[in-house]
Amino acid sequence: MSDPLKLGATIGILGGGQLGRMLAVAAARLGFRTHIFEPGANPPAADVAHAATTAGYDDVAALKAFANAVDVVTYEFENIPTAALDAIESIRPIHPNREALRTSQDRLTEKTFLQGLGLRVAPFADITTTSDLEAALETIGTPSILKTRRFGYDGKGQSRLRSAADAQTALADMAGNPAVLEGFVNFTSEVSVIAARNPSGEIACFDPGENVHRDGILHTTTVPASISAALRTDAVLLAAKILNALDYVGVLGVELFVTPQGFIVNEIAPRVHNSGHWTQNGCTVDQFEQHIRAIAGWPLGDGSRHADVIMENLIGDDMNRVPELAKQNDTALHLYGKAEVKPGRKMGHVNFIKR
Numbered sequence: 001m002s003d004p005l006k007l008g009a010t011i012g013i014l015g016g017g018q019l020g021r022m023l024a025v026a027a028a029r030l031g032f033r034t035h036i037f038e039p040g041a042n043p044p045a046a047d048v049a050h051a052a053t054t055a056g057y058d059d060v061a062a063l064k065a066f067a068n069a070v071d072v073v074t075y076e077f078e079n080i081p082t083a084a085l086d087a088i089e090s091i092r093p094i095h096p097n098r099e100a101l102r103t104s105q106d107r108l109t110e111k112t113f114l115q116g117l118g119l120r121v122a123p124f125a126d127i128t129t130t131s132d133l134e135a136a137l138e139t140i141g142t143p144s145i146l147k148t149r150r151f152g153y154d155g156k157g158q159s160r161l162r163s164a165a166d167a168q169t170a171l172a173d174m175a176g177n178p179a180v181l182e183g184f185v186n187f188t189s190e191v192s193v194i195a196a197r198n199p200s201g202e203i204a205c206f207d208p209g210e211n212v213h214r215d216g217i218l219h220t221t222t223v224p225a226s227i228s229a230a231l232r233t234d235a236v237l238l239a240a241k242i243l244n245a246l247d248y249v250g251v252l253g254v255e256l257f258v259t260p261q262g263f264i265v266n267e268i269a270p271r272v273h274n275s276g277h278w279t280q281n282g283c284t285v286d287q288f289e290q291h292i293r294a295i296a297g298w299p300l301g302d303g304s305r306h307a308d309v310i311m312e313n314l315i316g317d318d319m320n321r322v323p324e325l326a327k328q329n330d331t332a333l334h335l336y337g338k339a340e341v342k343p344g345r346k347m348g349h350v351n352f353i354k355r
């Protein structure tokens, strides 16, 4: 194992949104500095970081200057262009590693990888042309979902097929981008497990949370999830299997469908995850600190859950509820400092502690 990052070292974070912001706060608590790299103006993470670079992911000179100014690089979102990663990696290590990014950036690669580990995924097929889709519909059938292989998030880049008659519209929705067709999973609930691994191979998992989406965006995460003890163990084992297979360093989010036959893995996110925000008030060490500990080569912290929590995202006009929420007991507000409220924009979240 490499030496732990020394105190006062600087962690570079690609992406300046709320996840970067909460990572920067956790890093500061452990005595590290952070430097944010973000193309957009006024990134929420820059408010709480030591330094920020505003430049595009195609600006090789800016990327190299950023890499030279930091000791290690991590990221808050997975859709970073490969060329940008190459420029950085020639100078500083990136955690989680390139293989984790490559695997999770493409739904086809991701599903193939998960299946190769012996994990269950929805039936899927690679789709580029109309004839691919027609052939896949013969085996997978409907209902099913066509998803772009890359750059999808919060349900974007997806089209549902109720019958084969929807094929042409669904394909048009992909706008010529390569896609995968997925069989529709009749799940009883959706859960996610947030897990961490450090360079020594130590693994820590948070308790699985149960997720409810609204309009394709995460609405609430509830812990404990209403799943059996056996499934709880399965969630931990499968997360550990994925972490080890990727020789992963950092925090990983695994989204799962619960079915009467057990879990089906929906997708993995090589980063801290919205469904892990409950850990901020439900655990001794939360997902953000756990990620910083892992990439700094520290021992992982105690992620055991000491409270029941409901995390609710504050989206758009939900911000109007803040004055009332601020008066409530057992309620922890986490606001992202975004200047402009927009419909569908994640503005903050609230953790309701249940005793």
Ligand code: AMP
Binding pocket: 122, 145, 152, 153, 154, 155, 156, 182, 183, 184, 185, 186, 187, 190, 213, 216, 255, 266, 267
């Ligand atoms: P994703 O972007 O893949 O996480 O999908 C967003 C949401 O769409 C998921 O959280 C599910 O609620 C739903 N969904 C995605 N894929 C499937 C599937 N194969 N079967 C049923 N529901 C799905």
